[in-house]
Amino acid sequence: MKKLLLMAITAVLAFSLFSPSLVQAADDLSGHRYEKEMRELIALGVISGYPGGSIQPEREVTRAEFAKMVIKTFGLGTDVESAQFKSAGLASPEVTAAAVNFKDVQAGQWFYQPVMDAVQAGIVQGYPDKTFKPDASITREQMATMVSRALTAKGVKVDVATTAALEFKDLSTILKDHVTDVRILSHLGILQGNSDGTFKPKDSSKRWMVALVMLRAKEHTDVPEVPVAKEFQAVTVTADKTNIVKHFDSFADAKKYVQGNANTQAVERSNKVLWMKQGIAFTNAFTEIYPTEALKASAGTFRPYVPASTELKFLDATDKTVKVELAGKIGYISHSVLRLIPEQQKKGQSYYEVSTAGNLVHKIYNHSNGSLASAGEIGKAPKEFVAGMKYYSWDGTVFTNASGALVTEAHQYFSKLPLRTASNYTAAELDKYLNDAFPYKGKTQNGKMWTASPLVGTGKFFKEMESTYKVNALYLMAHAIHESGWGTSKIAQDKFNLYGYGAVDADPYKAAFAYATFRESIEYAAQKVSANYLTTTGGFYNGAYLGNKGGGMNVRYASDAFWGEKIAGHMYRADLKLGNKDLNKKNLGITTTDGLNFRSGTSTATTALYTIKPADVPVVINGTATAAGATWYRVQSEDSKYAEAYVHGAYIKLLPLAK
Structure with a gap:
């Protein structure tokens, strides 16, 4: 039926020449020349009416509306609820990394989810200035590219070399990035030229015109499928493809077969790997990691989050979820936001190595584009490391070699230093580092030629806040360097904002808080970090240390899984240059149980000064005491109201540090 209908309308070629007559009846679509086609798309949920019941077939379609139409037409939307976090800058407690990173597309807007789905499906990319321009009219050339990409996502393949070359009179006005897509859609009969031989790539399109394009394109994905008797496949895996060995009705049967068959390595469904004997997982979108296989968390339970292209250790999977390890913690993720790469198809992986100076370097691999990135030397390499060798770790502390041996x-x-400690550096020494290590001296950064570090002179503010709020001054300086690009960012220069507070993805500069001075910005950060992250009763407390996604500030401060490592790296490099006055100067232990009480004395009968709820939290050990035959540790207090506290030695183990 659709085939005959579409063949009948194919003769109507040029959008610019159509002048359909309107007959107002039950609604403003009744009697329209393409009423039937538009009502078909309304029934499919592709087109919806406006408030008051109007359809407005002659209305121009915006880029946001078209993105939604494409997603609905081709069934490319996500089937899981997106993250419902507030959009915030890296320095905000509610910070997330949205899957859509357009300045003008924000959570809460009606088109946010369709645009996010279109990005994830590879249909839209936006403009070079990181905008999407949702309210701009969709042009014919843009429409061609988005529909062409949607067809590709649905498995429709066209060998462009076999198609006729375009002969439009205005071919030169079609942007180069769109020419191939226009050629493909012209070949398929989805988009055609005008009677005067032009294509008019910059023209907008009305809703009835888009309806025709959608139906024509949808026809190419509605071909009858060859019945597949069984949903799941056991496959062999080679470097560039998988080969089906046997079909199964259930995932459990397919998995059992692969586990018992040396010639098969993975279970697939619709060419997507669902389970594998060995391999790696990485996210393809902003991802929440849930504590249960049902992808749910009880009220008050925090769900860690990471951005796209984050590596995760694959542990197991069902046909719906994947069990992974992130920074030593176990969690569950939907298959829809994750890709499994069997060992045979792995192109690379993040690793650690020792620099020529004996320092630790972390090379982070991007599975989306195959690139490696590094923040430089982040700490002291373990003495067991050998130059030229690669080492692997999922939490930055337990290292294996290429064969997996410990x-x-x-x-x-x-990374593990409790941040209530005081740095041994003076304000003058911090200023010296800010001056001597400034990387942009004599260079242009953010539109300005720098002759000196703008942060020189802030040393006294870092030390002042250390004394007032009991937040380590070296950390405060390192955090400011990381977030503000050594004080050269626009919001640092124009708003004295060194930590990014208030900045949101949609418009970070405009939304960023403004301060009167750098001192005011530093004090605000010290207050927030102290109250929210370093206090045991704070709303975002996971241990008063930088850490990673397994524990510490990094759990809830930033989506970047290596944010804590990067800040700690700044601290290490500063300490290295200033003479190693802080490194390894404190004895560190780590808690071994959750809900651990820290007391005023060496007895369970003494007052519990505070409780550390999570396990594996580092503490500074100042000394030991023996009471009733048991060892107690005298530790630096996590609660700023007290200088020290006592904890039973059975619940603390010494932390093995890289030395």
């Missing part, structure tokens, strides 16, 4: 457990001091 090499060592070694923690980085500044």
Whole structure:
């Protein structure tokens, strides 16, 4: 039926020449020349009416509306609820990394989810200035590219070399990025030229015109499918493809077969790997990690979150969820936001190595584009590391070699240092580092030629806040360097904002808080960090240390899984340059149980000064005491109201540090 209908309308070629007559009846679509086609799309949920019941077939379609139409037409939307976080800058407690990183597309807008789905499906990319321009009219060339990409996502393949070359009189006005897509859609009969031989790529399109395009394109995906008797497949995996060995009705049967068959390595469904014997997982979108296989969390339970292209350790899977490890913690993720790469198809992986100076370097691999990135030397390399060798770790502390054999457990001091400690550096020494290590001297950064570090002179403010709020001054300086690009960012220069507070993805500069001075910005950060992240009763407390996604500030401060490592790296490099006055100067232990009480004395009968709820939290050990034959540790207090506290030695183990 659709085939005959579409063949009948194919003769009507040029959108610009159509002048359909309107007959107002039950609604403004009744009697329209393409009423039937539009009502078909309304029934499919592709087109919806406006408030008051109007359809407005002659209305121009915006880019946001078209994105929604494409997603609905081709069934490319996500089937899971998106993250419902507030959009905030890296320095906000509610910070997230949205899957859509357009300045003008924000959570809460009606088109947010369709645009996010279109990005994830590879249909839209936006403009170079990081905008999407949702309210701009969709042009014919843009429409061609988005529909062409949607067809590709649905498995429709066209060998462009076999199609006729375009002969439009205005071919030169079609942007180069759109020419191939226009050629493909012209070949398929979805988009055609005008009677005067032009294509008019910059023209907008009305709703009835888009309806025709959608139906024509949808026809190419509505071909009858060859019945597949069984949903799941056991496959062999080679470097560039998988080969089906046997079909199964259930995932459990397919998995059992692969586990017992040396010649098969994975279970697939619709060419997507659902389970594998060995391999790696990485996110393809902003991802929440849930504590249960049902992808739910009880009220008050925090769900860690990471951005796209984050590596995760694959543990197991069902046909719906994947069990993974992130920074030593176990969680569950939907298959829809994750890709499994069997070992045979792995192109690379993040790794650690030792620099020529004996320092630790982390090379982070991007599975989307195959690139490697590094923040530089982040700490002292474990003594077991050998130059030229690659080492692997899922939490930055337990390292294996390429064959998976354990090499060592070694923690980085500044990553695990409780931030209530005071730095041994003076304000003058911090200023010296800010001056001597400033990387942009004599260079242009953010539109300005820098002759000196703008942060020189802030050393006294970092030390002042350390004394007032009991927040480590070296950390405060490192955090400011990281978030503000050594004080050269626009919001640092124009608004004295060193930590990014208030900045949101949609318009970070406009939304960022403004301060009167750098001192005011530093004090605000010290207050927030102290109250929210370093206090045991704080709303975002996971241990008063930088850490990673398994524990510490990084759990809830930033989506970047290596944010804590990067800040600690700044601290390490500063300490290295200033003479190693802070590194390994404190004895560190780590809690071994949750809900651990820290007391005023060496007895359970003494007052519990505070409780650390999560396990695996580092503490500074100042000394030991013996009471009733048991060892107690005298530790630096996590609660700023007290200087020290006592904890039973049975619940603390010494932390093996890289030295």
